[in-house]
Amino acid sequence: MDTTQRKARAAWISVISNSTLVVSKLVIGLLMGSVSVISEAIHSGVDLVAAGIALFAVKKATKPADKEHPYGHGKIENLSGTIEAVLIFLAAAWIVFEAVHKLVARSPVEMAWLGVVVMAGSAIANFLVSRMLFRVGNETDSIALQADAWHLRTDVWTSAGVMIGLMAIIVSRWLLPAWDLWWLDPVAAIAVALLIVKAAYDLTRQSLRDVLDESLPEEEQRWIDEHVRTVVGVFGYHGMRTRKAGPQRFIEFHLLVDRTLSIEAAHKLSHDVSDAIEQRFSSASVTIHVEPCDGNCTPDCLDGCLLDPQQQAAMRQLSANR
Numbered sequence: 207m208d209t210t211q212r213k214a215r216a217a218w219i220s221v222i223s224n225s226t227l228v229v230s231k232l233v234i235g236l237l238m239g240s241v242s243v244i245s246e247a248i249h250s251g252v253d254l255v256a257a258g259i260a261l262f263a264v265k266k267a268t269k270p271a272d273k274e275h276p277y278g279h280g281k282i283e284n285l286s287g288t289i290e291a292v293l294i295f296l297a298a299a300w301i302v303f304e305a306v307h308k309l310v311a312r313s314p315v316e317m318a319w320l321g322v323v324v325m326a327g328s329a330i331a332n333f334l335v336s337r338m339l340f341r342v343g344n345e346t347d348s349i350a351l352q353a354d355a356w357h358l359r360t361d362v363w364t365s366a367g368v369m370i371g372l373m374a375i376i377v378s379r380w381l382l383p384a385w386d387l388w389w390l391d392p393v394a395a396i397a398v399a400l401l402i403v404k405a406a407y408d409l410t411r412q413s414l415r416d417v418l419d420e421s422l423p424e425e426e427q428r429w430i431d432e433h434v435r436t437v438v439g440v441f442g443y444h445g446m447r448t449r450k451a452g453p454q455r456f457i458e459f460h461l462l463v464d465r466t467l468s469i470e471a472a473h474k475l476s477h478d479v480s481d482a483i484e485q486r487f488s489s490a491s492v493t494i495h496v497e498p499c500d501g502n503c504t505p506d507c508l509d510g511c512l513l514d515p516q517q518q519a520a521m522r523q524l525s526a527n528r
Contacts, residue, residue, distance in 0.1 A: 213342060213348050214261065216338060217351065220335055221258060223332070223335045224250050226331075227247075227331065227332070228254055230328075231250055234320050237320065238316050238318065240318070240391050241301075241304050241308045241392050242321075242394040242398065243321045243372075244304070245304065245305065246325065246361075248301060249398060252294055253357045255293055259289055291406045291410040292406075294402050294403070294406035297402060298399040298400075298406065301395055301398060301402070302395075302396055304395070305392040305393070305399070318372045318373075321369070322376070325365045326365075328365040329361075329366050329369065332361045333358075333359070336355045336357075336358035339355035340355040360401055364398040364401050367401075372391070372394075421449065426448075430446070430448075430457065430483060433486070434461075435512060437475070437479050439464065439467075439475050440461060440463065440512060441512055442499060442511040442513065443510040444459065446510075447459070455487050455489065458493040462511075463497070465498030465500060480494055
């Protein structure tokens with residue numbers, strides 16, 4: 207199974223799982239009159255929309271570059287993550303509104319044990335599906351699947367929180383009937399909303415990072431630096447610029463080589479450098495501009511200069527004699 211098929215299969219599993227959870231939570235929540243369970247249904251509904259967006263994004267993002275999109279379609283995944291975050295914010299606002307309304311109306315919860323059962327099932331299902339999405343998302347470097355996984359992992363904790371609140375209501379009715387803990391239901395719903403907002407904030411930050419062409423992570427740039435420094439025949443490099451669009455990485459820099467090299471030899475050397483980078487990072491596009499080195503390191507290239515002072519002097523002398 208290739209990468210595209212794996213990503214699509216993972217997204218489909220998420221869609222099916224969330225569809226089942228939305229229906230079960232909504233039906234049980236309405237039967238119980240529980241705003242916390244209904245809020246969880248809304249949460250799963252948002253996850254369902256997110257899974258659908260992720261499924262669309264992973265299919266579109268893998269389309270090859272074309273005339274209108276010479277850098278590919280990778281940013282569709284980032285765009286999908288931003289849309290998902292907006293939906294989460296809206297869902298959280300609705301949950302808070304309903305929870306506050308229930309606090310004011312002092313509405314009791316009926317058949318709380320049904321809520322405990324469906325919340326336990328939801329937590330287990332979402333944990334298993336999110337673990338699968340994290341694995342596939344990390345292995346294929348899909349921000350859409352990773353975003354969907356974070357949604358579901360958040361749902362695990364919110365379902366567990368709602369379940370604990372409902373269990374407390376049940377226990378209090380048995381052991382402490384004088385203590386009416388009906389208010390735990392809307393309070394749990396508000397807690398769910400706050401966790402959802404936190405997840406939306408993290409997702410927005412992650413998605414916009416690549417939309418704004420932020421550089422690759424420091425550890426990835428460090429690997430590139432160490433690799434370039436180990437290639438025999440490279441005198442230095444400078445002007446490195448990196449960015450990411452979905453799973454695609456774009457890396458470009460200037461490579462300094464011996465000025466006596468033939469064009470063919472310099473071209474082969476640049477390919478040796480770029481091929482290793484593209485093997486290390488999936489979906490990487492490396493652009494290298496080869497320059498002859500004369501030993502006169504400018505401030506821009508000093509950090510990437512691989513010549514010692516004696517070698518630099520020798521190169522300058524050779525350049526002067528030509």
